[in-house]
Amino acid sequence: MGFRNFEAQIVAVLATPEPSHFRTEPVDHLQTDLAGIIGDRHHGFTRRAGAREPWYARGTEMRSGRQVSVVAVEELAEIARRLEIPRLEPGWIGANVVVAGVPEFTLLPWGSRLVFGQGAVLVNEGDNAPCRFAGAEIARHFPERPGLDRQFSKAAIHRRGIVASVERAGPIAPGAVTVRVPEQRFWTGGTLL
């Protein structure tokens, strides 16, 4: 499969200070192994199915696919603009890596790679569905705005960033990142119901 490369920037990295909560806080760098961010709430090759997978019984052990949350600074600004709030901190929604310079970041094709200068490589596993918990965390910072939690899901659709898995272990820190985009093709076979 062919890939095309282009350059972007990592402007912040964040980790969960207390694994009991999805909220993240800025750190100097993240250390990863092939199961995710070492010490992070979402570390692991597998996880339990939850509300995002209504087709699996809750609690079923499943492949993770959600080791790392990556968001784009431009998309967070656009969500904030739509919600009419002054800012949306990446830590409020549990982001681990904040990218700048990738237009329509959330729409990057599945299988795109983020290649970091220090050796780590992430694989895009698809867009991160907005959830009520993240919305509630945002709303907590704007108590004068009832209903903000529910408005988040709509404002954030296709802008909430991606989930990713570690393909090659290594540190992740602010600085240059190469985005490798696989060849895109539309599948038109079959008659979809």
Place this chain on the structure above:
Amino acid sequence: MGFRNFEAQIVAVLATPEPSHFRTEPVDHLQTDLAGIIGDRHHGFTRRAGAREPWYARGTEMRSGRQVSVVAVEELAEIARRLEIPRLEPGWIGANVVVAGVPEFTLLPWGSRLVFGQGAVLVNEGDNAPCRFAGAEIARHFPERPGLDRQFSKAAIHRRGIVASVERAGPIAPGAVTVRVPEQRFWTGGTLL
């Protein structure tokens, strides 16, 4: 993310009888856990980088993404037609699962799910690049056709099936399979170099 479902068939399942060789042979069913097919050569969450990943140092421990090889009976027939050979057995190229009834199977979007009747679910991790080893194994069955190994790579491009990871563990056997295709979008952002 929205999915659309349609129905297809599994016509054969195969496993590696001797883990020293990638060749597979038909079996009644495959037993999977979240690291792949139990007892198979490719079982594991991680693997060593090889010739398919020239961008990694050979031998680097990396995320697998290649637990299971899935091919389509229609595409194998088309490869055989192009190579002018009477048949191409899925075991010769190390396939584990043989699907029928999915047009352009190899082009299914990354992230498509194969949901098997007995509970296993596979995630499409992209098309399987044809390799010389598989070509050599085919050529071994047609000694009167020198050069067949090299011709395979060209004839099989976009027809050699996909690689997949196990999302939910369970047995895989011939019978019905539901293909779940994620919403497809073209990413057009940025100026690709």
